[in-house]
Amino acid sequence: MEENLVLEAIAREMQTGVLVLDPGGGILYSNPFLARCFSIIGDIRGKKIDAVIRDSDFIKAVEVFLKDRGKTPYDGLEINEDGRFFNIRMVPVKEGGDFNLMLFLREITEEKRVETLKKDFVANVSHELRTPLASIKGYAETLLDGGMDDRTTLKEFLRVIDKHANRMSRLIDDLLVLSRLESHEMPMVREPVDMRELVSSVAEGVKKQAADKGIRLSMSLDENLPKVASDRGRIEQVMLNLLDNAIKYTPADGMVNVKVSSSGTEIRVDVKDTGIGIPPGDIPRIFERFYRVDKARSRDLGGTGLGLAIVKHIIHSLNGRVWVDSAPSKGSTFSFTLKPAC
Ligand SMILES: Nc1ncnc2c1ncn2[C@@H]1O[C@H](COP(=O)(O)OP(=O)(O)OP(=O)(O)O)[C@@H](O)[C@H]1O
Ligand SMILES: [Mg+2]
Structure with a gap:
């Protein structure tokens, strides 16, 4: 198979957006995945990059990159286009004296969603554990500070401590059930x-x-x-x-x-x-x-x-x-x- 055909098939089928820009920022090439992600209809060759992607940090990064002729490859910029997140990698392509810029846009929306879920989950668990723990500590300290000399107070506070300890233990049991269900450990x-x-x-x-x-x-x-x-x-x-x-x-x-x-x-x-x-x-x-x-x-x-x-x-x-x-x-x-x- 001819090398060009192979490259064309790769660019067409890959699940990453590909853009090639000339030194002036005009679009030379875009692959179908990019067109799908950014709802591009028709031919965009010759148009400027900001006609396709509006993110201002991105436009600025492209300008800087073109200006210093892509001395250092650029990786790690994240953009958000209409709720979809992309990680951008910019690579200079030099051929003789010519210089073009190649951009790879990898969609990371799902990764971002999972990351947020994880963060929220940890924050929620910490909060749910901290609340009963703070009560247990507060009541135990009051008892140690002399509260336990009075039998009625002692009994009442121990009951509260027991209630909060039960809550914590229920929370942990429920979390374990959920995690076993999710990891299919519990067929x-x-x-x-x-x-x-x-x-x-x-x-x-x-x-x-x-x-x-x-x-x-x-x-x-x-x-x-x-x-x-x-x-x-x-x-x-x-x-x-x-x-x-x-x-x-x-x-x-x-x-x-x-x-x-x-x-x-x-x-x-x-x-x-x-x-x-x-x-x-x-x-x-x-x-x-x-x-x-x-x-x-x-x-x-x-x-x-x-x-x-x-x-x-x-x-x-x-x-x-x-x-x-x-x-x-x-x-x-x-x-x-x-x-x-x-
Ligand atoms: N039958 C119901 N009537 C009114 N609100 C309900 C009913 N069932 C659930 N809810 C609401 O949905 C929320 C979530 O319910 P869920 O069973 O997940 O948690 P919970 O009952 O608060 O705590 P847990 O089930 O862990 O003891 C409740 O806090 C309550 O606001
Ligand atoms: Mg419930």
């Missing part, structure tokens, strides 16, 4: 599960929590439900998280209902409550890790904001769907679907 079992029996047994476990708040817990379970192909332990965890939320975010005298129905192709579970509901603006983010409508309230109730992230992960791993319908002060219905066992 999903696919066994036939009887949802009537599973839902009844989980509901039995939270009956006291509901009764203590004066909440009526009821169930509507279809007769003749097919079994689902699922992981019993994981679905119990999903039901427990959803029921715990329904009870936590429903004021006294409210109602919580669990409905399990079948459409033939799917088994559907709805956990409906008459609680405080979720404002429309918060609904799209409700399944994100650490996202809580009212942080202080959730924290007071011992929450870490990881429950729904775990629910979403488990249901998606089982190829199901999960969503919520909710309106402030009217209540919420969290629903998910699972496939029937063959």
Whole structure:
């Protein structure tokens, strides 16, 4: 194969933008990937670079580079064009006395997104651990400063310390569950599960929590439900998280209902409550890790904001769907679907 054809095919197929400029900054060549990234239509040969990329730092760097005839290759400039990030590398190409500039634009939008997620995650975890830790330290210090001489104070403060220590330990447990789910270290079992029996047994476990708040817990379970192909332990965890939320975010005298129905192709579970509901603006983010409508309230109730992230992960791993319908002060219905066992 002819060398030129090979080079042309490489430039055409590569997933990096390529631009070649003449010494005056006019465009000599651009590859299709660049045209796609910057929505370029038609021939741009002969046009100036700022007709394609508007980032002012980039234009300046190109000018400097052209002026000193590319004495040093330039790597590391990052630009943001309409929410997409690119890393730019500039290389001089000399042929005889001629000098051209070659630019490689590698898209790094996904890398940036993951980097931000990681940063946010670390910041969130640190914050969530620091809050209970500060309380534990504060109460322990007060006790050591003489507070423990009074038995009532001693008991009361130890109870608070115990509560915060439990919160920290729950947070760590939830983080470990999430990380195992994400790294697929916890493979999903696919066994036939009887949802009537599973839902009844989980509901039995939270009956006291509901009764203590004066909440009526009821169930509507279809007769003749097919079994689902699922992981019993994981679905119990999903039901427990959803029921715990329904009870936590429903004021006294409210109602919580669990409905399990079948459409033939799917088994559907709805956990409906008459609680405080979720404002429309918060609904799209409700399944994100650490996202809580009212942080202080959730924290007071011992929450870490990881429950729904775990629910979403488990249901998606089982190829199901999960969503919520909710309106402030009217209540919420969290629903998910699972496939029937063959
Ligand atoms: N049934 C519900 N009614 C009203 N708001 C809810 C309901 N379920 C969840 N939410 C809102 O969604 C947020 C996230 O829920 P999630 O279960 O992930 O965390 P949490 O309940 O605060 O803490 P955790 O589940 O770790 O104990 C809650 O803080 C609350 O604001
Ligand atoms: Mg929860």
